[in-house]
Amino acid sequence: MTPPALEIAGIDKSFGALHVARNISLALPVGARHALIGPNGAGKTTLVNLISGLLRPAAGSILLTGIDITHASPERRVALGLARTFQISSLFPGLTVAENVALALESRLGLDRRLWGSVRGRPELVDGAASLLETLGLLALAGRPVSDLPYGQRRLVEIALVLALEPRILLLDEPAAGVASVDRGVLLDLLLRLPEALTVLVIEHDMSLVFRLAQRITVLVEGAVLTEGSVAEVRADPRVRDVYLGSRPHG
Amino acid sequence: MAASPETSRTVTDAFSRHALSWLDALPWLFVVLAYVAANQYLPLGTQVMIMAIFALALDLALGYGGIATLGHAAFFGVGAYSAGLYALYVSSEPVSGLVVAAIAGGLAGLAAGPLVLHTRGLTLVMLTLAIATMLHELANTFKSVTGGADGLFGYKIAPLFGLFRFDLAGRTAYWYGAGVMAVVFFLSKALVNSPFGLAVRGIRENPVRMRMLGVPVTRRLVLLYAISGAFAAVAGALSAQVTRLVGLDSLEFVVSGNVLVMLILGGTGSLYGAFLGATLFVVLADRAAAVSPFHWLFAVGAVLILAVRYAPNGLVGVIADVAARWRRGRA
Secondary structure, X not given: OOOOOEEEEEEEEEEOOEEEEEEEEEEEOOOOEEEEEOOOOOOHHHHHHHHHOOOOOOEEEEEEOOEEOOOOOHHHHHXXXXXXXXXXXXXXXXXXXXXXXXXXHHHHHOOOOOOOOOOOOOHHHHHHHHHHHHHOOOHHHOOOEHHHOOHHHHHHHXXXXXXXXXXXXXXXXXXXOOOOHHHHHHHHHHHHOOOOXXXXXXXXXXXHHHHHHOOEEEEEEOOXXXXXXXXXXXXXXXXXXXXXXXXXXXX | OXXXXXXXXXXXXHOOOOOOOHHHHHHHHHHHXXXXXXXXXXXXXXXXXXXXXXXXXXXXXXXXXXOOOOOOHHHHHHHHHHHHHHHHHOOOOHHHHHHHHHHHHHHHHHHHHHHHOOOOHHHHHHHHHHHHHHHHHHHHHOHHHHOHHHOEEOOOOOXXXXXXXXXXXXXXXHHHHHHHHHHHHHHHHHHHHOHHHHHHHHHHHOHXXXXXXXXXXXXXXXXXXXXXXXXXXXXHHHHHHHHOEEOHXXXXXXXXXXXXXXXXXXXXXXXXXXXXXXXXHHHHHHHHHHHOOOOHHHHHHHHHHHHHHHOOOHHHHHHHHHXXXXXXXXX
16 A cells, blocks of 8 residues: 555654644645635644654654655755745745756756756756746746746746746645735646646645645644534534634635 | 747846947956056056955855855955965965865865854844854964964065066066956856745745745755855955965954955945946055055045945946936937
């Protein structure tokens, strides 16, 4: 039996008196499309930070395709096929769009320690960046510094970066937040066309996007799992409506 | 990954590059002109070039890698003492002395890097400062090796390539400095154009994100620090060979401070700033000291205040602005 792509068991984390993760368990089979929803402050981003290694849990374990990564460095996790995006756009503002993507390609290809040759002279960087930017409709912006880009397009560059890593498990932290409706179509299209073997965990407030993208949903409230189920089950659950869907408008 | 030629072209152009251009001939054109026009100032010219090499080394660490340091004199001093000791006890041949100093500076960077580079900002500034201060104290304490406050002296430097004697007017030293500066500059240029060069710029912009892309950030910075340390050591070694004297002052805090001021005056992150800043600073300090031996720092301070106020990106920034305005005017 193949192990789940991502398995979280009994994760616990506190910031002082604030209990941000309470005994969270979650298992994503290979190729899963899993959404994490919950009101603001429920601990969704904290969980992504714990999985990606920016935070360390006080208890519990995290397994990536059966390998225990609970105490592994973020770099090691990326090497094992884990990639994430950031809720607040986290790019390289002074560098061009193409250079941003090339940094991710360099990391995957092990070129980031190559002292000789030029970046321009490496077809795997030039063509790799070109095809990704073409897919995302960003080619015309290739030479612009990221700091020049409007917010929505920065989100697309975020996606380009993680796709350049060719991950096996992808964590998307509110990919559509702040994206204008024009770009939202491009984004959803892109997310729906992600390779089938890729395992995706997505945090998102836009329920129409969650319902179209996800197969299963976990609802987090105050750091604990309220419920987990198929899209239909979660939509029908009155508790979910109470804490989240009913009490708060979308977006 | 079949990108069309036009697409590849667009993306190739989107990678910024430190291109080889006629601009790169300018510093050496200036070196030749200065030799012809100001023959009696050759030792000052050599001093400018030594500091330009040092500032280039600092630009790699600070301008490209974002390593904030107030302790680069540590490498300058390691290079100077290595070259001095090499000349005293091993060989008076100058080029091998530079190589030995570069290796010593690189090793010092590899040793100190892991201790300091996991930090950033003020903590990093303090740690680099502490290491340079400790080295200064060590050099002061181990008098049998370093000569203590007297320093190293009385060593000879053999003719360059066995042909050119280091003359009293400083002609050989001048061309020697210009040649070493060329080697360091073109190596630096190749480095910033390399995939590694892009990676360190990424680290400067956003180290957390680099880790999240799977890059071992500290290890890459240590390598950059070692390369920068090796080049700074070359500058120190040149100084030791040309002046035939190594003193504790090569490890002093003021050396770290001066080179930082030069780089900021010239402009960081472009390699050219090192030339402009070192020239301005060394010549200004020399002229001001000739006018007023006790108050020359006043002039340097005044220029620095004006530069920070009116040219926050240094002289390189001013030139880039003027060039951009000129181009717009023509268009």
